[in-house]
Amino acid sequence: MNVDSSVAEVIERELQLLSPSGRSSRALADQLLDPEFVEVGASGRRWDRQSMLSALPVMQGASDDGPQYLPTEITGTVLAPGIVHLTFETMLDGRRARRSSIWRKLDVESGWRMYYHQATPVPEA
Known part of the structure; x- marks a missing residue:
């Protein structure tokens, strides 16, 4: 595994999710969110995959x-x-x-x- 290319690819995908085209496309978001996705938003709300996609x-x-x-x-580290x-x-x-994301590649x-x-x-301030 090339550490630099893994981090670069994940940053690219994170930026897709932050972009208007990534947020407005359920198909793209569906490809980018893990089946077990969970978020704790800035509001404190907990989101699961289906509620976020909707x-x-x-x-x-x-x-x-x-x-x-x-x-x-944006910085990234390969944890494993x-x-x-x-x-x-x-x-x-x-x-x-301030944001923190964990990305995984199952296959x-x-x-x-x-x-x-x-x-x-x-x-x-």
Whole structure:
């Protein structure tokens, strides 16, 4: 496994999920979210895969003409073969959040999928 290429591929997929086209396309999100996906959002709400797939198209960041996620400082680490952890910050409509995602690759066919995501709001200074 090439560590650099694994991290680069996962970052590319994370950016797809943050983009309006990734958020508004249930088919693309379906390919990127792991069957066991769980998220703890910045609101504190816990999301499972089905609730996230249903909500993504209508959430902020899903429209080309509305607020969009601006990610910064994305870094990744391979924790084990087939497991990558990303950390980064986002800005959306004036709100900043620190984010952490765990991606796993169960097989070559399905590729990297987001297994877990957590967002923590950053209070204004």
